Amino acid sequence: MLAAWQACESVGLRLWSGNEPVAKPLDDFLAERVVERRALTKATGDEGLEIDLTLEMAGFEFDDVWRERRVFRVEGVEIPVARLKHIVESKAKANRPKDRLFLETHAEALKKLMDD
Secondary structure, three states: OHHHHHHHHHOOOEEEEOOEEOOOOOOHHHHHHHHHHOOOEEEEOHHHOEEEEOOOEOOEOHHHHHHOOEEEEEOOEEEEEOOHHHHHHHHHHHOOHHHHHHHHHOHHHHHHHHHO
């Protein structure tokens, strides 16, 4: 979590927990508390960019998703990412308005990607 926060800050993103900025200093102690509580933190940027730094996915256990992750390399940095099927299924199970909108908006593209 600490590495994710540091990466976000290094590119100018702001870190939030709920409606408040993430407390400083960003350190192992704080990161461990966030991980223990499975708390959501969010990185925000200009023009409405929002990145959820979440430790849970509706309907899945972390170990199951982690075992099937894909790893992308960007400029020499490995970035583990959940499989698209897990992300889509989790959004459907969470059933939040923003997830329903995402799934409806991108239904055709998601179907094509998941069929390939």
